[in-house]
Amino acid sequence: MLSLDLNYAMNESLAPCAGMREIAPLGERVDRCLADLRAGGPLKGWVGLPFEDGPAAEAAAFARSLPEGLRDVAVLGIGGSSLGPLAVYHAARHPHVLRPAPGDERSRLLHFLDNSDPDTVGSILEGLDPATTLYIVITKSGSTAETASQLLIAWARASEVLGESARDHFVFITDPERGDLRALAGRLGVRTFSVPPDVGGRFSVLSPVGLVPTAAAGLDPAALIAGARRVAAACLDAPLADNPAALLAAIAHLADVREGRNVHVFMTYSDRLAPVGAWFRQIWAESLGKPRAGGPPAGPTPLDARGATDQHSLLQLLVQGPPDKFVVFLDVRSRREVTVPALFEDLPSFGYLAGLPLATLIDAERRGTAMSLARAGTPSITLTVDDTSPASMGALFFLLEVATAIAGSLYGVNPYDQPGVEQGKKLACGLLGRRGFEEMRAEARNLEDRRSDDLVIEF
Amino acid sequence: MLSLDLNYAMNESLAPCAGMREIAPLGERVDRCLADLRAGGPLKGWVGLPFEDGPAAEAAAFARSLPEGLRDVAVLGIGGSSLGPLAVYHAARHPHVLRPAPGDERSRLLHFLDNSDPDTVGSILEGLDPATTLYIVITKSGSTAETASQLLIAWARASEVLGESARDHFVFITDPERGDLRALAGRLGVRTFSVPPDVGGRFSVLSPVGLVPTAAAGLDPAALIAGARRVAAACLDAPLADNPAALLAAIAHLADVREGRNVHVFMTYSDRLAPVGAWFRQIWAESLGKPRAGGPPAGPTPLDARGATDQHSLLQLLVQGPPDKFVVFLDVRSRREVTVPALFEDLPSFGYLAGLPLATLIDAERRGTAMSLARAGTPSITLTVDDTSPASMGALFFLLEVATAIAGSLYGVNPYDQPGVEQGKKLACGLLGRRGFEEMRAEARNLEDRRSDDLVIEF
Numbered sequence: 001m002l003s004l005d006l007n008y009a010m011n012e013s014l015a016p017c018a019g020m021r022e023i024a025p026l027g028e029r030v031d032r033c034l035a036d037l038r039a040g041g042p043l044k045g046w047v048g049l050p051f052e053d054g055p056a057a058e059a060a061a062f063a064r065s066l067p068e069g070l071r072d073v074a075v076l077g078i079g080g081s082s083l084g085p086l087a088v089y090h091a092a093r094h095p096h097v098l099r100p101a102p103g104d105e106r107s108r109l110l111h112f113l114d115n116s117d118p119d120t121v122g123s124i125l126e127g128l129d130p131a132t133t134l135y136i137v138i139t140k141s142g143s144t145a146e147t148a149s150q151l152l153i154a155w156a157r158a159s160e161v162l163g164e165s166a167r168d169h170f171v172f173i174t175d176p177e178r179g180d181l182r183a184l185a186g187r188l189g190v191r192t193f194s195v196p197p198d199v200g201g202r203f204s205v206l207s208p209v210g211l212v213p214t215a216a217a218g219l220d221p222a223a224l225i226a227g228a229r230r231v232a233a234a235c236l237d238a239p240l241a242d243n244p245a246a247l248l249a250a251i252a253h254l255a256d257v258r259e260g261r262n263v264h265v266f267m268t269y270s271d272r273l274a275p276v277g278a279w280f281r282q283i284w285a286e287s288l289g290k291p292r293a294g295g296p297p298a299g300p301t302p303l304d305a306r307g308a309t310d311q312h313s314l315l316q317l318l319v320q321g322p323p324d325k326f327v328v329f330l331d332v333r334s335r336r337e338v339t340v341p342a343l344f345e346d347l348p349s350f351g352y353l354a355g356l357p358l359a360t361l362i363d364a365e366r367r368g369t370a371m372s373l374a375r376a377g378t379p380s381i382t383l384t385v386d387d388t389s390p391a392s393m394g395a396l397f398f399l400l401e402v403a404t405a406i407a408g409s410l411y412g413v414n415p416y417d418q419p420g421v422e423q424g425k426k427l428a429c430g431l432l433g434r435r436g437f438e439e440m441r442a443e444a445r446n447l448e449d450r451r452s453d454d455l456v457i458e459f
Numbered sequence: 460m461l462s463l464d465l466n467y468a469m470n471e472s473l474a475p476c477a478g479m480r481e482i483a484p485l486g487e488r489v490d491r492c493l494a495d496l497r498a499g500g501p502l503k504g505w506v507g508l509p510f511e512d513g514p515a516a517e518a519a520a521f522a523r524s525l526p527e528g529l530r531d532v533a534v535l536g537i538g539g540s541s542l543g544p545l546a547v548y549h550a551a552r553h554p555h556v557l558r559p560a561p562g563d564e565r566s567r568l569l570h571f572l573d574n575s576d577p578d579t580v581g582s583i584l585e586g587l588d589p590a591t592t593l594y595i596v597i598t599k600s601g602s603t604a605e606t607a608s609q610l611l612i613a614w615a616r617a618s619e620v621l622g623e624s625a626r627d628h629f630v631f632i633t634d635p636e637r638g639d640l641r642a643l644a645g646r647l648g649v650r651t652f653s654v655p656p657d658v659g660g661r662f663s664v665l666s667p668v669g670l671v672p673t674a675a676a677g678l679d680p681a682a683l684i685a686g687a688r689r690v691a692a693a694c695l696d697a698p699l700a701d702n703p704a705a706l707l708a709a710i711a712h713l714a715d716v717r718e719g720r721n722v723h724v725f726m727t728y729s730d731r732l733a734p735v736g737a738w739f740r741q742i743w744a745e746s747l748g749k750p751r752a753g754g755p756p757a758g759p760t761p762l763d764a765r766g767a768t769d770q771h772s773l774l775q776l777l778v779q780g781p782p783d784k785f786v787v788f789l790d791v792r793s794r795r796e797v798t799v800p801a802l803f804e805d806l807p808s809f810g811y812l813a814g815l816p817l818a819t820l821i822d823a824e825r826r827g828t829a830m831s832l833a834r835a836g837t838p839s840i841t842l843t844v845d846d847t848s849p850a851s852m853g854a855l856f857f858l859l860e861v862a863t864a865i866a867g868s869l870y871g872v873n874p875y876d877q878p879g880v881e882q883g884k885k886l887a888c889g890l891l892g893r894r895g896f897e898e899m900r901a902e903a904r905n906l907e908d909r910r911s912d913d914l915v916i917e918f
């Protein structure tokens with residue numbers, strides 16, 4: 001069960017911003033958007049993923065077929081191909097494994113490369129023994145530069161050690177037909193899974209992109225799907241007033257357009273859920289950070305934060321900074337039981353903590369923060385999950401995906417494109433001398449030529 | 460050597476925002492601020508830390524005195540007591556240690572609790588053997604709730620296992636005289652280091668707060684100080700036009716007040732340096748996120764990002780979102796050598812990567828990103844360090860501390876206070892029933908009573 005508490009956004013006696021409380025006028029637009037989502041269509045394949053059991057079963061069967069000797073899993077990918085499975089893994093597994101436990105399936109560790117930084121890529125790949133490692137390569141297009149580089153390095157190392165059987169240590173997750181990774185899979189005889197062509201990268205966590213790494217970690221991919229399916233009706237069918245995804249989208253949208261609160265803080269009060277913040281930041285920023293057709297540049301800025309830690313970092317700004325913030329708290333009900341022992345009780349800084357469960361402390365900190373924000377005029381909502389299991393994560397992902405799609409509709413933008421990122425990629429290809437990017441190379445050189453060394457301070 | 464490249468902020472033929480290029484009028488205010496910093500005074504103790512060798516020598520001597528058998532170090536603290544040492548450790552040590560190397564001092568691992576989350580605190584403390592662990596407890600006030608809780612849990616566990624000798628496994632870093640942690644140190648006979656009373660938490664990384672954990676990790680604390688000292692003159696004495704700290708502050712300030720760019724993106728192109736983003740976010744947000752005396756709420760919003768990964772996450776928003784962003788890139792010159800092997804060259808997505816050092820790839824990605832931002836009208840500056848050693852980190856910290864102090868002066872605020880965070884803390888204490896917070900308890904209850912269950916959606 002999830003809950004969404006709207007008191008500090010909608011309750012007249014608690015919520016500071018009147019403009020955010022009048023959501024009813026958005027009801028019709030939300031209804032149209034939901035009808036549109038339910039009807040499916042180009043790039044809306046993600047809407048149907050909670051209702052498909054096949055891919056999860058296939059991922060589970062694949063994981064069962066893995067030899068016991070595989071102890072590590074390297075996930076090669078970046079961005080939308082990496083943030084989702086990372087969030088599921090981090091939520092379910094101990095976020096602070098000091099030493100892997102011996103023996104059981106749970107000790108299979110996942111390592112996410114997630115960058116082109118040679119420190120990260122080199123360290124992870126060199127630290128793994130190919131004989132006991134599974135490499136999962138994820139790129140929908142099959143051409144992402146970072147992922148292609150990671151793959152070439154991993155493949156060279158694995159085939160040096162394992163020879164022809166290297167192929168059995170790789171899995172490619174990519175478009176079913178297009179792209180160079182698909183072509184390579186055929187040539188090398190590597191096992192593949194498909195990202196449905198009508199599912200974009202940042203909406204792909206409930207496809208094999210999230211399911212296969214989840215299964216490889218020894219977690220149940222069907223639970224991820226079941227969790228999403230359980231909340232699907234509430235998110236896709238219910239009218240605005242009863243629909244948590246639509247309410248989240250509508251309130252966030254009104255915070256921006258009526259109250260000028262375009263910094264949307266996503267503050268997780270659980271270290272296990274912290275990577276959900278990075279996942280949300282991507283889907284919110286890439287889906288909404290763009291102008292309406294013909295309009296000026298627009299879109300909310302997501303800011304992910306971690307409670308209680310960032311109370312010591314961002315809270316000052318949230319309370320006394322510009323009134324441009326709206327906060328979504330993400331909380332969890334079930335936590336590990338850790339109790340503060342009664343010691344040194346005569347000292348006032350220790351006495352009041354005696355016998356306190358840490359869960360009570362962090363909960364009081366979150367509530368105190370929401371209250372002090374409300375008193376300072378900053379509205380917030382609180383989303384709570386029961387636990388950090390794959391089922392809860394599936395529900396959370398689907399809720400936030402639907403919320404993003406609805407927000408796209410309310411902002412009047414296409415949530416599935418990202419035209420702004422193409423030019424930087426092309427300029428990088430130009431700088432690297434890639435064939436076909438000669439014009440971009442000239443453009444990049446022209447910009448470099450205009451640089452002045454006088455404007456570089458060395459110290 | 461560090462460098463600060465201002466071309467995409469100041470070069471007329473490259474920089475999109477004219478208002479940011481006219482920095483000369485700020486020269487006098489910067490001069491006054493620098494004179495003020497050099498003169499020292501209340502809460503300006505951090506300015507003198509690069510010139511003191513004693514604390515680093517003391518930290519190094521302490522580390523040398525540690526028994527060889529201590530293999531793990533738990534750092535108990537939160538916020539300003541944790542972010543600095545975490546950044547130094549993460550930068551110098553491998554960010555992806557899969558298994559600790561056997562035998563040498565380098566294998567002493569640091570674990571930062573940094574929250575009140577029972578999952579984190581319980582997992583780390585239960586995973587460590589007190590017999591081989593050193594616990595470093597850091598809180599300037601001596602009363603931080605999260606740190607006090609962490610300490611009580613760690614102490615109970617350690618004294619259960621070690622009896623009286625538990626005291627030898629603890630170090631307290633706190634105010635030299637005030638606070639309950641100082642009192643407790645005397646009672647228990649625990650070794651202490653002092654945070655100078657005139658150094659605030661978020662400016663304390665060059666004090667024992669950063670030096671002792673650095674030394675305990677087997678790194679050289681004197682290098683941290685030497686690095687800061689090397690850049691101190693450039694940051695404290697030089698006039699605006701030649702002063703990297705002042706230029707950073709002035710350009711960021713003008714981006715906000717002249718161009719409405721109050722989202723200050725801090726984008727690190729090195730996974731080792733990613734925690735510097737969290738450290739910067741704290742010092743920038745807590746120091747500047749407040750109104751001028753009598754003025755409206757104000758202050759820039761820091762947004763930390765990680766390149767190249769977040770090109771797949773935030774770049775769309777930075778290019779096509781509202782023109783309220785200014786970007787600081789943090790780059791590193793020296794990287795691990797990892798080369799992409801020449802494989803599958805007939806496939807266009809792989810061919811152009813053959814023989815490419817990953818360092819060249821990530822560098823092209825950063826340059827392509829800066830170029831595409833400039834073309835989209837978003838200004839940026841690039842700060843580059845030679846490497847991720849403690850010396851480079853010391854230089855970086857001091858530069859950014861001075862920049863924060865100057866920005867505080869330009870914004871017209873006191874960078875050393877954080878009045879906005881007090882109320883949330885007090886409300887939390889009220890909720891926990893701490894003695895002396897009865898009024899806050901009543902206030903919190905009053906707010907809770909006004910909550911309506913109708914505004915909680917369950918699904």
